[in-house]
Amino acid sequence: MGGGETAATRELRALNPSLEREFIRLTDRVFVAAGYGMSTFAFIIGEAGIIAVDAGSTPEATAEALGELRRHSHLPILGLVCTHHHFDHILGSVVLWEENPDIEIWGIEPFANEALRLAAVGPIALQRAFRQFGHLLPPELHINTGFASAAEARRFPLGDLPDPRVHLTRRVTGTAAVELGGVTLQVSHNPGETDDQALVWFERDRVAFAGDNMYRSWPNLYAIRGTPYRDVRDWCESIDRIRALEPAHLVLGHTLPISGAGAVDEALGVYSRALWHVYNATIEGMNAGRTPDELVLEVRLPEDLAEHPLLREYYGAVAWSVRAIFDGVLGWFDGNPTTLNPLYPAKRAERIAALAGGADILLEQARDALAAGEAQWAAELCDMLLAIDFRRDDVTALKADALDEIAFNLLNATGRNYLHTYAQELRESLGAAD
Ligand SMILES: [Zn+2]
Secondary structure, three states: OOOOOOHHHHHHHHOHHHHOOEEEEOOOOEEEEEOOOOOOEEEEEOOOOEEEEOOOOOHHHHHHHHHHHOOOOOOOEEEEEOOOOOHHHHOOHHHHHHHOOOOEEEEEOOOOHHHHHHHHHOOHHHHHHHHHHOOOOOHHHOOEOOOOEHHHHHHOOOOOOOOHHHHOOEEEOOEEEEEEOOEEEEEEEOOOOOOOOEEEEEHHHOEEEEEOOOOOOOOOOOOOOOOOOOOHHHHHHHHHHHHHOOOOEEEEOOOOOEEOHHHHHHHHHHHHHHHHHHHHHHHHHHHOOOOHHHHHHHOOOOHHHHOOOOOOOOOOOHHHHHHHHHHHHHOOOOOOHHHOOOOOHHHHHHHHHHHHOOHHHHHHHHHHHHHOOOHHHHHHHHHHHHHHOOOOHHHHHHHHHHHHHHHHOOOOHHHHHHHHHHHHHHHHHOOOOO
């Protein structure tokens, strides 16, 4: 075991200071709450009232941000514009609603369609989300979520979540102007991370709100918690639509905002170039007959983009994005007819074990692989052994160790959190099979 002190661990941990709470005066009228809860939200002050853009992930954090705002203005909060429906952007809204029960709450149709589709499926989506965000991990294994601090993730309410639709009082199809208290915002459909993403534009101060189409990481073109396809071509076009506004400030759905017309244009240009590159290269490879397993080796960001601080794989990952694009466009069949009706895992594992000279040899190989730093191979060998006999505690424990080791060498926080949580679940299951 490597003990977890790897280059990946150090780089991910180095992100933490930038995820702390910060209340930022972006312009004379726009205040941004970053690090309050799991997402970034903002307040825009007009002559007679305030509009919030998003509302944070917990009432406690949103109340604290509101306390900061009240040092600058005591005008009523008349409106809330939701950049999209994800719970980490709306659960704090109860605080705004308590201040003003008549608050107008705006969102883009088809609002919350992702959450509603997943809720209809059952508890698996939530279980996988808890793994991805690391909500159930001990602090020493929980570095952050890739875009929010571990402390804020652990404050997220894990009980029954409300129907995300109940919040809206105004539903926008396409584009609308929101005019409240002397603030005018343009709100327009800008699909990407979700189908209900809004591009919010405060032209007076040239502030654009990107929602979750952008944050300081390679974006989550695919969420390993599992969601319907996030159309990557739409996402690329939505980034270009933000850039065309030529904003002077860009507020991101998570992490710190970007200021200065030149810096904003550069950031959006880099993001656009990277997303289009991965999308186009994947489509090109698909047309050349490549399978997803081949494409994840072939489709890479050019070096200057891969090293760019806005595109590090803290939250999303390029390889998982490539698989998502393939699956979103062509579905699960990789095109190779051998994979149409593959052998069942137990059948394949029994034959591999026979080839190797018995299951004991596979186990020995798995132990050796983990000791030699080949944790992925160790986990795959464990899977074969568990396919033959799922009751083996020795194999289950070895697989848990292999998953932790893979996690320690992964930069991506969602992957790390998922692997560590799954390893924890495996250890909790020990002794239960009989
Ligand atoms: Zn978000």
